[in-house]
Structure formats: C-alpha cells, structure tokens
Amino acid sequence: MFYFVRRGRCLDSIDLKGQPLDLDLTLGCGQAFRWRKREDGVWYGVVRDRLIELQVEGNLVYWRTYPDGGRELIVDYLRLTDDVNAANRWLSERDPHIAQLVERFHGMRLLRQDPTEALLSFVCSAANSIPRISAAIEVLASLYGELVCEKRGVCYYAFPKPERLAALEPGVLNVQGSLGFRGENLRMVAQQIVDQSEGWLLGLRNVPYACAHAELVAVRGVGPKIADCVCLFSLDKDEAVPVDTHVRQLAHRLFLPDLKAKSITNAVYRRVVDAFRERYGELAGWAQQYLFYEDLLRSRA
DNA sequence: GGTAGACCTGCAGAC
DNA sequence: CACTACAGGTCTACC
Numbered sequence: 642m643f644y645f646v647r648r649g650r651c652l653d654s655i656d657l658k659g660q661p662l663d664l665d666l667t668l669g670c671g672q673a674f675r676w677r678k679r680e681d682g683v684w685y686g687v688v689r690d691r692l693i694e695l696q697v698e699g700n701l702v703y704w705r706t707y708p709d710g711g712r713e714l715i716v717d718y719l720r721l722t723d724d725v726n727a728a729n730r731w732l733s734e735r736d737p738h739i740a741q742l743v744e745r746f747h748g749m750r751l752l753r754q755d756p757t758e759a760l761l762s763f764v765c766s767a768a769n770s771i772p773r774i775s776a777a778i779e780v781l782a783s784l785y786g787e788l789v790c791e792k793r794g795v796c797y798y799a800f801p802k803p804e805r806l807a808a809l810e811p812g813v814l815n816v817q818g819s820l821g822f823r824g825e826n827l828r829m830v831a832q833q834i835v836d837q838s839e840g841w842l843l844g845l846r847n848v849p850y851a852c853a854h855a856e857l858v859a860v861r862g863v864g865p866k867i868a869d870c871v872c873l874f875s876l877d878k879d880e881a882v883p884v885d886t887h888v889r890q891l892a893h894r895l896f897l898p899d900l901k902a903k904s905i906t907n908a909v910y911r912r913v914v915d916a917f918r919e920r921y922g923e924l925a926g927w928a929q930q931y932l933f934y935e936d937l938l939r940s941r942a
Numbered sequence: 943g944g945t946a947g948a949c950c951t952g953c954a955g956a957c
Numbered sequence: 958c959a960c961t962a963c964a965g966g967t968c969t970a971c972c
Contacts (some may be wrong), residue, residue: 671965767966773952774965821950826967864967885965905966906944933965 653712654701660725662697663748667719670934672752672874674762674775675782675800687782688718689755692790692797697748707790707797720753728879728924732931736920738895742931751930752874756842757834758800759875760857763867764830765823777818781806784817806831826862833860850878865910873926882917882929884910887936892916895932 664684668676676686684695691714692707704715716722733740766774778800785805786798806814806828814824834842845853853876857868865884872881882888884905893900896916902909914925921928 763965768949768964769966770952770964815950819951821952822948823950823966825949862967866966870965883965887965902944904945908943937965 652703652705654703655712655716655721657697657700657702657721659700660721660723661729661748662702662719662721662750663746664695664697666746666749666934667752668695670749670930671771671937672870672930673754674771674778687789687797687799688714690787690789690799692792693718707792718753720750723750725750728927732921732924732928736928739921739928739931742935746931746934749930749934751879751927753877754875755800756845756871756875757803759871760834760842760860760863760867761800761803761806761827761831763870764827764862765818765820766867766870767823767826769823773819777820780818781814785809803831803834807835830860830862833862845872846876850880853878854881865907866905873929879926880918880923881926882914884913887933887940888929889913891932891936896920 665678668684668686669678673686675688676684678684682696686693688711691711693711693715694705695715696703702715702719702721704712706712706714729743733743762774762778765777769777781801782798783796785801787802789797789799791797809828811825811828814820814827815822817824820827841856845856848856850872853872854865854868857863857871858865867883869881869883872878873883884892886905889900889902889905889909892913897912900909900912917925917929
C-alpha cells in the first residue's frame with residue numbers, strides 16, 4: 642500500500658483516533674531543531690537515546706526507532722494522548738482569525754521535548770537564524786553526544802549531556818558550530834544545570850507555569866523568551882507565550898496598535914504576554930504557535 | 943521603567 | 958567584489 646512498508650522491515654503504527662497530526666508543520670515549525678525530511682517523505686530525527694522515523698498516512702502514524710522499542714517515547718514526545726481537537730475548537734470559538742489558522746495549519750501540534758535539550762538548544766537561538774541553529778546543534782551532537790546508532794554508514798548522535806558541555810574549555814564552543822558569543826552562554830547554562838539537583842529541570846513539569854518560568858529566568862544567560870520556549874515546548878505549559886521579534890510585531894498589528902516600542906523590554910514583554918493570555922487563556926501558547934508560524938511564512942515569502 | 947551597545951558569525955542584498 | 962545589515966536574546970551600564 643505504500644512505499645514505507647515495502648522498504649526494510651515492517652513498521653508499527655499508532656492510531657491517531659481522529660486527532661490531527663501533520664509532521665511537516667509540527668516538526669518544521671521551529672519548535673525543535675533536529676528533524677529532517679527524507680526524499681521519500683519520511684521524517685527522521687534523534688530524540689533522547691533513539692533515532693526515530695515517522696510518517697503519517699490517513700489516521701495512522703507509522704513509526705520505527707533505532708534501537709527498537711521507542712513506542713512510548715513517540716507517544717510521549719508527540720503528545721498523542723492530548724485532545725487537540727478540543728483545544729482547537731476552544732480556540733476557534735474565541736477568535737475567527739485563529740479558527741482560520743487552525744484550518745490552514747491543521748495538524749500542527751506542540752511537542753513534549755526533553756527540557757534539558759530544549760533549554761540548551763534555545764540558548765543557541767539568541768539572535769540567530771533557524772538553519773544556523775540546526776547546523777550548530779548537529780555539530781555539537783556529533784562532537785559531544787553519545788552514539789545512538791549507525792545506519793547505512795551514517796552515525797547518529799544524542800544531544801550532548803550538560804556535564805560534557807560544562808566541562809569544555811571556555812571559548813571552544815564559540816568556534817564549533819559557529820556559535821559565536823552563544824558558545825560561552827551555552828557552557829555557562831550547562832554548568833548551571835549541572836549545579837542544580839538531579840531532576841530539577843524535569844521537575845518543573847509538576848509546578849505551576851509562573852513558578853517554572855521564574856526558576857528558568859534565574860539561570861544566568863536565560864531571559865524570558867528562552868524560558869517561555871522551554872515552558873511551552875518541553876514542560877507542558879500551554880499558556881506560555883515566547884515573545885520574540887515576530888511575536889512582538891504581530892501582537893502590535895493584531896492586538897496592541899499603540900505599542901510603539903522597537904525593542905522588547907520587560908514591560909513590553911509583559912504587555913504582549915498579557916494580551917495573549919487575556920484572549921486565549923490557558924491555551925495562549927497554542928495561539929502563539931499558530932500566529933507565529935503564519936508570520937514566519939509571511940516573512941519567508 | 944526605559945534605552946543603547948556589545949557580543950560572534952555567515953550570508954543576503956545594496957553598491 | 959568589498960561592504961553593511963541583520964538574524965526567533967540577554968546582560969550591563971547608564972539615564
């Protein structure tokens with residue numbers, strides 16, 4: 642029935658049960674940096690300690706992991722037990738513009754990434770472009786990540802552990818992956834993760850959003866934007882709204898006509914967040930992701 | 943409570 | 958072809 646099954650060994654599938662999932666949107670919208678799409682349409686990327694291959698056909702997601710046994714990992718990472726339809730309905734009722742985007746970007750979902758990887762990845766994103774962030778992370782993984790598997794002569798590596806990055810000489814990361822000034826930030830943040838108690842970051846899933854955000858911005862080198870990215874993309878805080886230049890501009894256009902500021906001060910940041918929270922409540926982060934992606938396409942055009 | 947610079951690097955777009 | 962602007966921020970030093 643399709644190519645994916647004929648190649649190599651049999652694939653397992655998971656029933657989406659009527660919930661939408663579009664991999665192009667979900668893996669390509671900029672919330673994660675390690676996914677690539679093959680010529681044959683299959684998405685592949687390293688998540689934690691496995692290489693994952695994914696393809697959606699109809700109401701099934703076909704999957705394979707190397708090494709084997711990653712079913713739970715995929716269900717967790719893609720948040721397949723979420724009721725996305727309910728979330729989309731709720732958002733659509735509140736805002737016709739969002740309703741339109743829910744249709745246009747049907748199947749775009751938020752991920753549940755590893756918080757450590759998310760934090761370190763978004764530290765690399767400061768004043769950087771998405772292709773360069775991705776390239777830098779691949780370089781770091783190949784240099785300092787553990788080997789996950791080898792497939793057709795290509796080696797795949799896990800995201801580096803913070804211990805490893807923290808132990809590097811200052812300045813090394815500036816050159817590797819062309820991280821520039823972000824390299825030293827990365828090392829510092831990795832060190833601060835190591836200095837915290839075991840499981841600190843993961844534990845932020847179990848505290849309220851405001852609490853998690855406050856703990857993250859207390860890390861030197863982490864501001865409100867990176868903290869919100871970690872909250873939204875790895876800690877299940879669906880109300881988190883990362884405010885970058887795109888989001889500030891679209892908020893100005895859509896909600897805050899009198900917002901004159903050219904830069905994002907703390908006060909501006911709060912105003913934009915409040916505008917989202919007021920309109921979209923507990924799902925402000927989902928709304929942000931739809932609007933952000935629309936803006937991203939607009940600016941790429 | 944707000945603003946300007948600095949921080950690295952690569953690359954698109956103006957001369 | 959040398960050159961400048963700027964990219965999914967954060968920190969610091971100043972008003």
